[in-house]
Amino acid sequence: MTGKKANGSCNVAKNTSNDSDNENRNVYYAMEKPTYAYDDIKAIADYLMERTPVRPKIGIICGSGLNSLADSITNTQSFDYENIPNFPVSTVEGHVGRMIFGYLENMPVMAMQGRFHYYEGYPLAKCSMPVRVMKLMGVQYLMATNAAGGLNPKYKVGDIMIMRDHINMMGFAGNSPLQGPNDPRFGPRFPPMTNAYNAHLISVAHKMAKEMGISHEVHEGVYTCLGGPNYETVAELKMLRILGVDAVGMSTVHEVITARHCDMTVFAFSLITNIGALEYDSSEDEANHEEVVMVGKSRQSICGQLMCRVIKEIAKECQTK
Numbered sequence: 627m628t629g630k631k632a633n634g635s636c637n638v639a640k641n642t643s644n645d646s647d648n649e650n651r652n653v654y655y656a657m658e659k660p661t662y663a664y665d666d667i668k669a670i671a672d673y674l675m676e677r678t679p680v681r682p683k684i685g686i687i688c689g690s691g692l693n694s695l696a697d698s699i700t701n702t703q704s705f706d707y708e709n710i711p712n713f714p715v716s717t718v719e720g721h722v723g724r725m726i727f728g729y730l731e732n733m734p735v736m737a738m739q740g741r742f743h744y745y746e747g748y749p750l751a752k753c754s755m756p757v758r759v760m761k762l763m764g765v766q767y768l769m770a771t772n773a774a775g776g777l778n779p780k781y782k783v784g785d786i787m788i789m790r791d792h793i794n795m796m797g798f799a800g801n802s803p804l805q806g807p808n809d810p811r812f813g814p815r816f817p818p819m820t821n822a823y824n825a826h827l828i829s830v831a832h833k834m835a836k837e838m839g840i841s842h843e844v845h846e847g848v849y850t851c852l853g854g855p856n857y858e859t860v861a862e863l864k865m866l867r868i869l870g871v872d873a874v875g876m877s878t879v880h881e882v883i884t885a886r887h888c889d890m891t892v893f894a895f896s897l898i899t900n901i902g903a904l905e906y907d908s909s910e911d912e913a914n915h916e917e918v919v920m921v922g923k924s925r926q927s928i929c930g931q932l933m934c935r936v937i938k939e940i941a942k943e944c945q946t947k
């Protein structure tokens with residue numbers, strides 16, 4: 627296997643012959659390069675820009691089971707993560723591991739079919755590194771999606787929660803994608819997060835949900851990301867609910883922090899794939915990833931339609947600017 631030198635200089639790692647080698651390679655990648663310097667990220671952006679004529683304005687991240695959000699993209703060109711130099715690989719079922727370029731509602735977009743999670747062994751800065759690649763390719767809007775467990779008693783499986791805000795639980799423990807030296811070419815040392823989720827796009831999404839006749843299953847709420855990969859205990863879920871959390875997952879927060887740090891406009895939503903058990907004798911099934919992916923697949927069409935409509939509005943607004 628070709629690898630990367632201990633000082634972080636980059637060679638392209640080739641796929642090796644068997645699963646356990648591949649697994650080792652993932653761990654190797656995760657541990658060796660906890661963060662990426664500006665030039666490393668620029669090299670990835672340049673690699674992609676040399677191979678696609680698309681200059682994306684919108685970056686999309688597909689959550690678990692939501693790969694087909696990228697299916698409506700036209701004139702596509704795709705890159706498997708394993709073939710992009712120095713890119714991490716997806717190890718989670720329901721995350722294909724592919725970057726797609728093309729057009730949605732006439733807007734140039736790039737979409738990640740598969741994201742990186744902390745529990746895969748990747749540090750947070752590495753999980754959200756692709757957001758910086760997006761930025762260096764010209765992306766102005768991040769549209770992130772995820773699968774999440776519902777805590778708000780009004781939520782049902784299959785509902786959509788537009789993210790109004792998040793609670794950065796991992797940040798409470800001192801873990802941030804922005805940890806380490808700050809590169810001002812991306813953004814300031816101390817970025818604000820007051821308006822992390824764009825209020826205008828949230829209202830556009832509500833309007834679109836109304837037009838689609840799905841307002842009754844679309845909510846607005848607060849998401850939190852835990853480290854995973856285990857799902858939560860009853861006591862943990864109760865605590866999160868007391869803290870004001872409406873949906874809990876294992877992603878997105880660090881991507882949004884990275885996007886806001888470099889001044890992207892953010893829109894995000896959770897698909898409620900399961901309901902968190904707030905009592906020990908709850909009638910809710912225990913959370914499991916098969917169900918999460920299954921619900922994702924069964925609702926990806928609705929999620930995709932909502933996202934396309936929001937993008938259509940952005941396209942209209944861009945034209946009139």
Ligand SMILES: O=P(O)(O)O[C@@H]1C[C@H](O)[C@@H](CO)O1
Binds near residue numbers: 718772918
């Ligand atoms: O990538 P997302 O946040 O959609 O995936 C969720 C969180 C875990 O990766 C997994 C748990 O089932 O789904």
